Amino acid sequence: MSLTSDIRAVLARWSSPDAEQEHLRALFADHAGAHDDPGARACAPDHVTASALVVSADHEHAALVLHPKFGRWLQTGGHCEDVDPSLAEAARREAQEETGIAGLAIDPEPVLLSRHPVYCHEGGHHLDVQFVAVAPPGAEPQCSEESDDVRWFALDDLPRPTDDSVRALVAAARSRLRGTPSPRPSAGSD
Numbered sequence: 745m746s747l748t749s750d751i752r753a754v755l756a757r758w759s760s761p762d763a764e765q766e767h768l769r770a771l772f773a774d775h776a777g778a779h780d781d782p783g784a785r786a787c788a789p790d791h792v793t794a795s796a797l798v799v800s801a802d803h804e805h806a807a808l809v810l811h812p813k814f815g816r817w818l819q820t821g822g823h824c825e826d827v828d829p830s831l832a833e834a835a836r837r838e839a840q841e842e843t844g845i846a847g848l849a850i851d852p853e854p855v856l857l858s859r860h861p862v863y864c865h866e867g868g869h870h871l872d873v874q875f876v877a878v879a880p881p882g883a884e885p886q887c888s889e890e891s892d893d894v895r896w897f898a899l900d901d902l903p904r905p906t907d908d909s910v911r912a913l914v915a916a917a918r919s920r921l922r923g924t925p926s927p928r929p930s931a932g933s934d
Contacts, residue, residue, distance in 0.1 A: 789868030795821020844886030
């Protein structure tokens with residue numbers, strides 16, 4: 745299955761938790777159906793991206809990165825690449841690159857969707873499909889060249905500045921992790 749096929753399949757089957765998320769799911773699905781490569785940066789002005797909230801093995805902390813362009817603590821994530829076989833694997837790859845944590849277990853079903861303005865295309869948006877990834881026990885995040893800082897924060901004591909979208913993602917991830925067993929490491933885990 746190609747990345748484009750996976751994007752379309754994920755957006756077709758995902759069960760939205762509320763009317764606002766259903767509106768985004770339909771918008772994202774329409775975009776994916778209208779473009780040959782909806783996850784490519786060249787797909788302008790909007791394109792699908794993948795992100796992941798990296799949660800500690802005990803589900804008590806999240807690894808957040810201080811984003812250099814935005815000056816805020818955010819989840820990991822970014823553009824899909826040609827090497828990504830799926831949205832979940834794109835999110836896992838970005839999470840590993842930005843935190844240095846190998847062996848992340850990614851839940852293959854998104855927890856939320858987020859549409860936000862971007863700098864890579866004037867007037868464009870990232871159509872962000874958000875996942876949750878669980879770190880192996882004892883994992884410690886390491887700062888990468890893509891961020892100013894990365895560290896663990898208690899889920900109920902997030903740093904400032906953190907925006908409402910990150911807080912919503914944390915709440916959705918907590919709910920998912922309480923309702924299902926921890927996801928298993930993906931086949932692409934290191």
